[in-house]
Amino acid sequence: METYDVIIVGGGPAGLAGALTLARARRSVLVIDNGTPRNAAAGHVHNYLTRDGTPPAELLALGRAEVAGYGGLFVTGTATAAKASDAGFTVTLDDGRLLGARRLLVTTGLTDELxxxxxxxxxxxxxxxxxxxxxxxxxxxxxxxxxxxxxxxxxxxxxxxxxxxxxxxxxxxxxxxxxxxxxxxxxxxxxxxxxxxxxxxxxxxxxxxxxxxxxxxxxxxATRMVARDGLLTDLGAEIEPVRMGDHVIGTAVKADPNGATTVPGVWVAGNISDLRAQVIVSAAEGLTAGAMINADLAMEDARLAMG
Incomplete structure (x- = not known):
């Protein structure tokens, strides 16, 4: 079974920013993405400093090229299941393949209900x-x-x-x-x-x-925004309603400010945990989560080296 330091599920701005951060930290990274971004119908990305007006597909292509330049890998497909293992986690793809990871970063975003x-x-x-x-x-x-x-x-x-x-x-x-x-x-x-x-x-x-x-x-x-949380629900992550005033506007995965979920070894970034994050914010959250994952792995590497 192929095993990586980190598997990232979701290849949007949050996932790609996390992958870039981890790849630059010399971690082995695999991004799984099925090509269904939330903003696919939008003509352009806005409020992204220096990239305002960029078509979403172009922004993702640029991001993938940057990640690949540092050795990050990609798989086109859907992660259908994830479970804890002795080494960390096992992820199942829709083609039946099993992949291993020491840590998971889930950036699958949300679904807009109209x-x-x-x-x-x-x-x-x-x-x-x-x-x-x-x-x-x-x-x-x-x-x-x-x-x-x-x-x-x-x-x-x-x-x-x-x-x-x-x-x-x-x-x-x-x-x-x-x-x-x-x-x-x-x-x-x-x-x-x-x-x-x-x-x-x-x-x-x-x-x-x-x-x-x-x-x-x-x-x-206005849409009702529902986190794409299937993988995380299977792992036991906590899902919570998000309110604006007294009104529930959707659901999100509960995480700390660095993206760590209630499941040890699993992080999130972007709209799956922050419903109102625009593209630039999602990318920033991916960077933060990537840095925290690397720090967590560094501490584990030290423990393992000491026996």
Whole structure:
């Protein structure tokens, strides 16, 4: 069985940054990735200093080349299982191969769950947006519609108002704003429509239950963000709800500030443990986790050398 110092599951910015850090520390590193990044539909990465506007696939290709330059290895596939072993961990791939690792870094990210509205699926990151800091500039001064998916919609609308003064909120069955929130939205010129969307057409026209339609240049919908935590659940890692105020916005793997999970020898980085991390933050967390893993291995190397 092939064995490495560290196996990294997930080859996005967090995983690649961790791999780069570990490879530069002269650790044997293998990255397992199935090619399904969260931001695949997005045209560009933003707020990444010196890389703003880079297509996601290009950023990953650059990262993989840097990791490979220091001896890091890659496998295209899916890790279907992981379990503890005498030497550390055994990872099973979807083709049946078994791989060994002294430590694991899991950076599999999260899944965005959207409301069950016909025509909405598959458009996130294109003309259905979720993050004003990721996409606001690109739709500045355009007609934007917000599909309410949480009770936090007033806060969401006030943020998006920074990028446009043509903003409409469809409450879509969510509770209406409080009296104070309604006053804030009115003062900022945000229009509220108490109706439900029954279908969203490719031309960005929303059909409302009341019989009317509304066409916007872009739509916004907050997602429920669920950690891709299958491997970690199998290992016994603790998963916890993530709240914004009183509202649960998703789930994440519990970890300390350095990425160490509740399972000894297993670290995480990026959106799997930090739902709101943008690309540059995920990369920074991968760097931190990689450094901490190397430090942990260095202490183990010393113990083993002393017998």
């Amino acid at each position: 409301p069950d509205i016909p025509g909405l699926a598959g458009r996130l990151g294109d003309d259905v947006l979720h993050c004003p800091y990721c996409h606001g500039w690109e739709v500045r001064d355009q007609a934007i519609g917000i599909i309410a998916t949480t009770p936090m919609v007033a806060h969401q609308a006030l943020l998006w108002r920074q990028w446009t003064d043509d903003l409409v909120v469809i409450l879509n069955g969510q509770p209406g704003p409080t009296e104070e929130e309604a006053a804030q939205l009115k003062a900022r010129g945000v229009k509220l429509i108490d109706d439900r969307i029954t279908r969203l057409d490719p031309d960005r026209t929303a059909h409302l239950a009341g019989g009317t339609t509304l066409t916007r240049d872009a739509w916004v919908a």
